[in-house]
Amino acid sequence: MRNFFENVFSGVGITDVIDIIIVAFVIYKLLGLIKQTRAEQLMKGVLLLVVATFLSGFFNLHTINWLLNGAVMLGAVAILVVFQPELRRALEYMGRSKIVKAPLKQMDKEKGKQITAHIIKALETFSKDRVGALIVFERETSLYDIVETGTVVDAQLSEQLLGNIFYEGSPLHDGAVIIRDGRIYAAGCVLPLTRNNTISKELGTRHRAGIGITENSDALVIIVSEETGIISMASDGQLSRFLDIKTVEKTLLNMYLNTGEMSGTMSLITKLINKIRGKKDAEQ
Numbered sequence: 509m510r511n512f513f514e515n516v517f518s519g520v521g522i523t524d525v526i527d528i529i530i531v532a533f534v535i536y537k538l539l540g541l542i543k544q545t546r547a548e549q550l551m552k553g554v555l556l557l558v559v560a561t562f563l564s565g566f567f568n569l570h571t572i573n574w575l576l577n578g579a580v581m582l583g584a585v586a587i588l589v590v591f592q593p594e595l596r597r598a599l600e601y602m603g604r605s606k607i608v609k610a611p612l613k614q615m616d617k618e619k620g621k622q623i624t625a626h627i628i629k630a631l632e633t634f635s636k637d638r639v640g641a642l643i644v645f646e647r648e649t650s651l652y653d654i655v656e657t658g659t660v661v662d663a664q665l666s667e668q669l670l671g672n673i674f675y676e677g678s679p680l681h682d683g684a685v686i687i688r689d690g691r692i693y694a695a696g697c698v699l700p701l702t703r704n705n706t707i708s709k710e711l712g713t714r715h716r717a718g719i720g721i722t723e724n725s726d727a728l729v730i731i732v733s734e735e736t737g738i739i740s741m742a743s744d745g746q747l748s749r750f751l752d753i754k755t756v757e758k759t760l761l762n763m764y765l766n767t768g769e770m771s772g773t774m775s776l777i778t779k780l781i782n783k784i785r786g787k788k789d790a791e792q
Contacts, residue, residue, distance in 0.1 A: 550590060554583065620764035623665055623690045628757050630667035631732060631739060634674065635753075640734030641674045642684040642714050644699070645763070649725035651686055658683050658697030665692050684717065684729075690764070700724060704745070711747075718742040728763060730756065 561580055564573035588595070627643070634641045644651065659680060663669060665687065673695045674681050683696035699717035707716065718729040723745040731740045739756060740749040 554587070557583065617765060619690065620761065624757060624760045624764060626665050626667045627670070627730075627760060628753060630670040631730065631756060632753055633667065633671065634732040635737040635739055638734060638737040639671075639674055639676070639732065640681075640714055641670070641730070641732040642699070642718055643670075643730045644684050644686050644697070644718075644721060645728040645730075646686055646688045646693070647726045647728065649727065651688075651721075651725060651727065654684075654697050654699060654721065655686055655694040658686070658694045660694050661692050662694075663692050665690060684721075702745070707747075715740065715742075715747065719745060719747055722746075 557576065557579060561573065561576040564576055631641070633639070644654075669692060670685065672678060673685060673692075680696035684699050685692055686694040686697055700720040700723075701713070701716045702720040702723055704719065704723075707719065712733075712735075714734070715731055718731045718740070719742050721727055722729055722742045726744070729742040731742065732738070733740070738749060739751045739753070740747055741751055741756065741759065742748075
């Protein structure tokens, strides 16, 4: 037995170990991307087909093996068609995932505070009056295709303008507002809906659209429910609900002023939110 292991590992070098680690990491990331999506169930079917092909060859079931081999060959092309949304999402994720992330363009401290104050005042009013709102903060990923579905405003941000856009009766109130470089760049924009079927049924189109755009970009989205006035935040395909106004304010200040590392992933935003909540609980 000892000689067996010595023979097996005698030809393994440091480059082989690195090779294995890289492959394992890639497989781990791919599994993470397809988890809780349509691709998860489809991948199980593909693996079952591959196992069945191997077993049919092992037991000399020639006719079945011939049919399964043909199915596998056609399946290689079919996968590109069936997995098209997942493949696109994976490529976009790879494009956004940088080893060294470039920080967001740092804004003047006073300007960042002013913009945050305008947004917070608007959110307070929306939440109190139960006015539905969908605000998208563009980051590194350009949202030009989304902007084209709405109306370009390119105006200075203020709570009054946000109120005029989102109050019922406005021709743009049903769409999303795109915030670019601290300005209201576009309004009345149509966002892609999420395809995640695990989301709570009580969430409506506004929340599903907010989650959907974060699945295809690194945008940060703030959502105010028209029915309950609850403020939510979405990023990287994940949603945090029941946020208080102070949590939202500190999150926006961290984003605009780069006082905290905001990479665009929900994990970091969740950590920030939990940290802020923890401090508040300690103070109380």
